[in-house]
Amino acid sequence: MSKKILVLGGTAMLGAEIARTALSRGYDVTCVARGEKVPEGAILVRADRDEDDALESVAAQQWHAVYDVSRQPGHVQRAVRDLTNAGVYVFVSTFNVYAAQNEPGADESATLLEPLDADTEDPEDYGARKVACEQHVLEGFGPARSLIARSGLIGGPxxxxxxxxxxxxxxxxxxxxxxxxxxxxxxxLVDVRDLAGWLVDAAENDSIRGVANVIGDxxxxxxxxxxxxxxxxxxxxxxxxxxxxxxxxxxxxxxxxxxxxxxxxxxxxxAFMDRSNARAKKLGLRVRxxxxxxxxxxxxxxxxxxxxxxxxxxxxxxxxxxxxxxxx
Ligand SMILES: NC(=O)c1ccc[n+]([C@@H]2O[C@H](COP(=O)([O-])OP(=O)(O)OC[C@H]3O[C@@H](n4cnc5c(N)ncnc54)[C@H](OP(=O)(O)O)[C@@H]3O)[C@@H](O)[C@H]2O)c1
Missing domain, CATH: 3.90.25 (UDP-galactose 4-epimerase; domain 1)
Structure with a gap:
């Protein structure tokens, strides 16, 4: 029986690429989103994560890995609460979590913004909400069972x-x-296919854990x-x-x-486009x-x-x- 992967998302660029990559590697893939279009071969569970019980129908299943692209701390907090038995929780974060964007070559230890633990659509709050999302994942799964993948500009087809x-x-x-x-x-930038490829590597490779900037040179x-x-x-x-x-x-x-x-x-x-990618590369990130x-x-x-x-x-x-x- 193949291993099961849950993508919280899957209807937009990165979530869809994660789903495609996982399918091509033989995983069973389920996507949770409000939209209708997910890659062929993936199962779509339509749900609105603003609702408290959005993940009810998937929570009892044994997920080898969960991928979450949300920008809303409430979504992440409830997913962490509901998916406790997942093997690894991969959260896609962003360089916008960093408090300063003017230190060339800064790595993952750079200071973060103060977290904002509230669901809003305000683009000004994006980084602070992602900090709160990261914290929910780390509190629920710990660094040994999670990956916080901070990405910069994602590009490609x-x-x-x-x-x-x-x-x-x-x-x-x-x-x-x-x-x-x-x-x-x-x-x-990072090519979306390289990013998705490495994130799916994390499903099998348990050294790909903790926090990493995932970006090209x-x-x-x-x-x-x-x-x-x-x-x-x-x-x-x-x-x-x-x-x-x-x-x-x-x-x-x-x-x-x-x-x-x-x-x-x-x-x-x-320095928003001049961050260290040394940790991710050491852990196998390949950039085309x-x-x-x-x-x-x-x-x-x-x-x-x-x-x-x-x-x-x-x-x-x-x-x-x-x-x-x-x-x-
Ligand atoms: N683009 C960049 O250059 C860049 C840079 C750094 C980091 N990032 C991060 O990279 C990720 C990009 O992910 P992406 O391209 O797959 O997605 P996205 O463009 O961020 O879209 C969000 C996904 O979450 C789903 N979603 C949003 N609200 C939802 C709700 N209430 N209930 C259920 N599902 C909901 C959407 O599906 P529905 O709308 O169908 O529900 C969609 O699949 C994000 O985490 C982003 O923060 C992006």
Whole structure:
């Protein structure tokens, strides 16, 4: 009989990739979510984790490993209460739990935000809620039966935030591309397939426990853009604009509308994409070359349609307007 894995999630990018990876390794996979679409082969239990008894129908089963992607401390507290006999509880956390984002190379011992043990939808509280989630897992399962996987930017095919697909898409679409004149700034991401692969390794390998930053190696923004350009086979012009000029024009950093994804020059956030991944690598995390991630996300972007509305980056019209302004 194959071993059973429970994914609390499974309808979005990472949870679905965890489910797919576990299925490909022969596990029976059950996903709990409100949505309807989980990877083929997984069992879907539809439930709203805002409800106290959401996990009633899965609680009595023996789970080899549980994966939880929640952002709500109440969800995690109740899951830890209900799934006490799980072999290992893997909680996906975030670099947003750290109190400071300006210490290059900081590891898992860096100071955390004060926990916020309340369920809210406020993005400002995200990191503090994740700290509270981590605490519930550690209190319930202890470090020997849990993994707190703190991730930074997750990229690759299926990145609906459109951050990691922006630059390959932009170089594929535009002859002249506007970039930030900040080539030395760090960028750092993890391919969703590498992250999911390592998280599923934790189901069998009980040295993969405790707290770990799960992320690729830092790569200077200039090299990142060169890689995006190469995978898109771009031979046009690249025009660099200074930080001050971009800020003056209302261009945002990192994410969201009218932004330059992967560009983070705010001194308070300079090291958000420059964290130590030494512990996860020592425990077997393998990170594929950025070139492969960007080539695959470009293919995914193409299949989704380059001209669809995006959550991050400049539209082609915004970019061309900025280029006209900059170059007179
Ligand atoms: N994206 C990044 O770059 C990044 C960076 C660092 C860390 N992370 C972390 O990585 C993880 C990403 O996970 P993901 O891509 O699978 O998911 P996600 O985009 O965070 O979506 C949340 C998942 O939880 C489920 N969910 C939310 N509210 C629920 C409720 N009330 N009841 C039941 N299910 C609920 C959703 O399913 P339904 O909506 O179908 O219910 C969905 O499957 C998160 O833990 C995030 O904090 C992400």
């Amino acid at each position: 299926g990145d609906s935030s459109t951050r990691t697909g922006y630059w390959p898409m932009r170089f594929a679409v535009s002859d002249t591309v506007l970039v930030p004149d900040d080539a030395a700034l760090p960028t750092q 830092p790569i200077p923004l200039g090299d990142h853009l060169d890689t995006a350009r190469r995978v898109a086979d771009h031979h046009g012009r690249v025009v660099a604009a200074s930080r001050d000029w971009l800020v003056e024009q209302g261009v945002a950093e990192f994410a969201g509308p009218k932004s330059m994804p992967l560009w983070l020059s705010d001194p308070d956030w300079l 070359p950025l070139e492969q991630t960007l080539a695959d996300v470009l293919e995914w972007e193409r299949s989704e349609g380059f001209d669809r509305p995006r959550k991050a980056g400049l539209t082609t019209a915004e970019q061309d307007e900025l280029l006209a302004l900059l170059e007179g």
